[in-house]
Amino acid sequence: MNKKTLQRFLSLVRANSSLVILLLVALPISLLSPDFLTGNNLLTVALQTSMIAIAAIGMTFTLITGGVDLSVGSVAALTGALAAGLATKSGLGTYPAILVALSAAALVGAFNGALIAWGRIPPFVATLASMAAARGLTLVYTEGRPISGLDKLFTFWSSDFHGIPIPLFVLIFVAIVAYIILHRSIFGNYVFAVGGNEETSRLAGISPIKIKFGVYIISALCAGLTGLLLTARLWSAQPNSGTGLELDAIASSVLGGASLMGGAGSVTGAIIGTFIIGVLTNGLNLLEVPSYNQQVIKGMMFIIAVLLDYLLKSRLKKS
Amino acid sequence: MTTSVAQPSSAPFTLSIFLKRFGLLLVYALLALGLTLLSDRFLTGSNQINIVRQATISGIVAIGMTLVILTAGIDLSVGSILALSAVVAADLVKQGVPALLGFLIAIAIGAVMGMINGVMITRGKIPPFIATLGMLTVGRGLTLMYTQGKPFTGLPESFRFIGISSIGPVPMPIVVAGLLFIVMTLLLSRTRFGEYVYLIGDNPVAARLAGINVNRMIVYVYMISGMCAALAGIILVARLDSAQPVIGVGYEFNAIAAVVVGGTSFSGGEGTLLGTLFGTLLIETLGNGLNLLNVSPLWEQVVKGTVIALALLFYNAINRSTK
Numbered sequence: 001m002n003k004k005t006l007q008r009f010l011s012l013v014r015a016n017s018s019l020v021i022l023l024l025v026a027l028p029i030s031l032l033s034p035d036f037l038t039g040n041n042l043l044t045v046a047l048q049t050s051m052i053a054i055a056a057i058g059m060t061f062t063l064i065t066g067g068v069d070l071s072v073g074s075v076a077a078l079t080g081a082l083a084a085g086l087a088t089k090s091g092l093g094t095y096p097a098i099l100v101a102l103s104a105a106a107l108v109g110a111f112n113g114a115l116i117a118w119g120r121i122p123p124f125v126a127t128l129a130s131m132a133a134a135r136g137l138t139l140v141y142t143e144g145r146p147i148s149g150l151d152k153l154f155t156f157w158s159s160d161f162h163g164i165p166i167p168l169f170v171l172i173f174v175a176i177v178a179y180i181i182l183h184r185s186i187f188g189n190y191v192f193a194v195g196g197n198e199e200t201s202r203l204a205g206i207s208p209i210k211i212k213f214g215v216y217i218i219s220a221l222c223a224g225l226t227g228l229l230l231t232a233r234l235w236s237a238q239p240n241s242g243t244g245l246e247l248d249a250i251a252s253s254v255l256g257g258a259s260l261m262g263g264a265g266s267v268t269g270a271i272i273g274t275f276i277i278g279v280l281t282n283g284l285n286l287l288e289v290p291s292y293n294q295q296v297i298k299g300m301m302f303i304i305a306v307l308l309d310y311l312l313k314s315r316l317k318k319s
Numbered sequence: 320m321t322t323s324v325a326q327p328s329s330a331p332f333t334l335s336i337f338l339k340r341f342g343l344l345l346v347y348a349l350l351a352l353g354l355t356l357l358s359d360r361f362l363t364g365s366n367q368i369n370i371v372r373q374a375t376i377s378g379i380v381a382i383g384m385t386l387v388i389l390t391a392g393i394d395l396s397v398g399s400i401l402a403l404s405a406v407v408a409a410d411l412v413k414q415g416v417p418a419l420l421g422f423l424i425a426i427a428i429g430a431v432m433g434m435i436n437g438v439m440i441t442r443g444k445i446p447p448f449i450a451t452l453g454m455l456t457v458g459r460g461l462t463l464m465y466t467q468g469k470p471f472t473g474l475p476e477s478f479r480f481i482g483i484s485s486i487g488p489v490p491m492p493i494v495v496a497g498l499l500f501i502v503m504t505l506l507l508s509r510t511r512f513g514e515y516v517y518l519i520g521d522n523p524v525a526a527r528l529a530g531i532n533v534n535r536m537i538v539y540v541y542m543i544s545g546m547c548a549a550l551a552g553i554i555l556v557a558r559l560d561s562a563q564p565v566i567g568v569g570y571e572f573n574a575i576a577a578v579v580v581g582g583t584s585f586s587g588g589e590g591t592l593l594g595t596l597f598g599t600l601l602i603e604t605l606g607n608g609l610n611l612l613n614v615s616p617l618w619e620q621v622v623k624g625t626v627i628a629l630a631l632l633f634y635n636a637i638n639r640s641t642k
Contacts, residue, residue: 068448121631122585124393128572129631133624139617247452260446292468295460303453307443 017312018256018272021305025276029283036286043165049278050171051229055245056252056270057178058222061215063253064182064195065208066262067123069219071112072249074134076227076242079105081138083228084147084237087154094153102224108134109220113213127216131246139239148236158233167229171271174225179267181218191215195262252277255305276305335640342633343582343597350604358611366607368490374603375496376551378596380570381577382503383547385595386540388578389507390520391587392447394541396436397548397574398567399458404428405552406462409471409478409562418477425549432458433545437538451541455571466564474560482557492554499550503543504592516540520587576623577602580630602626 013020030036055072062069079101086097108130115126157166182188193201194208202208226245231237254260255276256269280301284294338345354361380397387394408425412418432454439450484491507513515536518526527533548567556562581598583590605626609619 115628115632119628119632120635121628125575125579125585125631126628128576129624129627131572131624132576132620132627136618136620136622136624140615140621144617247455250448251452254449260448290464292460292463295463296457297460299453299456299458299460302456303439303443303445303450306445306449306453310444 014312017309018269018276020312021255021308022272022276022279025283025301026279029279029286033283033286036283039163041282041286043160043163043168045275045278045282046168047165048282049274050165050167051226051233052245052248052252052278053171053271053274054174054229055223055226055249056256056274057174057267058219059246059249060253060256060258060265060267060270061178061182061191061218062123063250063258063260064191064262064265065212065215066195066198066260067116067212067215068127068250068260069112069216069223070124070127070246071108071130071134072219072223072226073242073245074131074138075105075108075220075223076230076245077138077237077239078108078134078141078227079224080227080231080241081142081147081237081239084150084154084231085141087151088147088149094151098154098228101228102221105220105224105227106217109217110213112220113216116216117209117212135240142237142239144239146236146238150232150235155232155235157229158235167233170225170229174222175267175271178218178222182267187211187214192263195264197263248274248277251302255302255309257309277302335637339634339637342637343580343594343601343630346630346633347597347601347604350601350608354604354608354611358608360611361608364488366611368488368493370600370603370607371493372490373607374599375492376555377570377573377577377603378599379496379499379547379551379554380574381581381595381599382499382592383544384571384574385578385581385583385590385592386503386507386516387447387544388520388575388583388585389516389587389590390537390540391523391585392440392537392540393451393575394433394436394544395448395451395571396432396454396458397544398570399455399462400429400432400545400548401552401555401567401570402462402564403432403458403465404549405556405566406466406471406562406564408553409474409556410465412478413471413474418475418480421478422481422553425553426546429545429547429549429552430542431545433542434538436545437541440541441534441537459568462564466562468564470564471562472560474557474562479557479560482554482559492558495550495554499547500592500596507592512536512539517588520589522588573602576627580627582634598630 035041055076059069059072082104083098083101086092086100087094090097092100112127112130115121116123119126157170159166161169182191190201190206190211193204193206194211198208227242230241234241252273253265253270254273256266256271256273258265258269277298280298281294284297289297360366380401384394384397404425407428408421411424412421436451436454439445440447443450481491481495486494507516515526515531518529518531519533519536523533552567555566577598578590578595579585580601581590581594581596583594602623605622606619609622
């Protein structure tokens, strides 16, 4: 009887290991700092985290297929720069400019997909190449200078609605759409199938080429949205914005239970993973840990969390 | 069996095998020829030495990275290891520690950080990407903590000689990188260690069954990568006379690019240091050429990315046709 409840508890922990880690991070912070659990502070965390979470959701799609997308930071910068440039210089209007910029992001995603699916280049290297190329194109387009002078239609996306940051609404919208695609559609089933075992999925009549194409376009579109929100928030497109976003997004997805080997990952996991990092960063700031030391702590926490997740899953499976 | 690069000599000599062996050299020759025609400054001795000297830093990092990738791993932490070890060495030497001892300490730091990577990967069963990503963050953070964000400058001559002196017409960094290249090539091609590295990348299960201590070998490989990064850091700081806390940011990607352009397979077990050498020179020559042709430096990354993608497409096309 007692053993049964324990086992049920353990399996609950196993199924929600990333949520457990989030609680393990948040609990000491809320005890140590009275400012942590205030509405204002949590909204700040939500604002900072929601932009990265969108990129992390896209990254999760590629990780599930056993791939990775290193180009998200550059795609975010390119999308932001194109949107800002077209909106301010070409007279295209803000929303058409955003649409054109997002199409450009999708194009980079399709390019990644083509290199990986048709060219059979390992995803790491293919997206490394497009990471360099897209960053280069951003530098060429912006001539290395920030583009400012955005209108209200653009900066609206970084404002708030009755105190709740708009990027959080965007994240919720993206999360719902991504959830339906990944967990409730045939395409989503195929994404998991390709990541679980590509050969089997091919024998089952799934075209891995199409699926891979799809996930890299999704990842690029998510990265593009992140780039647009970053641009809106800074009121300008910075040529080097989004640098390192790929590593944040990968770390978030992995903390959320995605595996680099493919076959595992979820939309909610990606969001929880991003919040683990966001809450940790916020907590270290509230506790006035010097920023240089923060990086060391964050790096170690990342490794510990991955180890913990692995132990939670493997040990509990045995019991 | 050990080196899948080596084709049996009895195999029929076809165009695709020729391209597989000499394709990179061919591309390099074409690029050099084109640049010679386009710019009369390209083929001068001083410019060629300049290219090679530029290439030494990323080349040394890429040597260690080649070993790591041969075992089907990856080391994202090289830029941070480079920074931490170089910054500590620069600080110690400035405070009066003999330069040679400073160098040894830097290389020891690189070895220890590499060892931690290796242990995380083999004992902790953390994928190399994740383990070295963690080390990337921790190493950079430690560098920032150590320097408090400020650069160390004004290093003594005894430290700087490894970056700025020369033996005859050959700059010291090239001598050091050249020696390292020869030693590591011999290590990979003439010793049991090298044999094991290829075997582990090719088939880790078989390697384990053959009685090889795979875990220990992998730790060694990451230690070598860390030590190479530290050496590159020393040379870089000696040349610049300044140890910035942000040196080496992004070097992991440059090194990986050089290794894969050099034909080392990402799935492990296939590749050579000679390939990495040409990969590094190719990327460096491209940058130099764009410079000589007065192309805006903003275009450099676009060209670099395109070249990496094209090189990989090229290898895959050849590999498919030889199979």
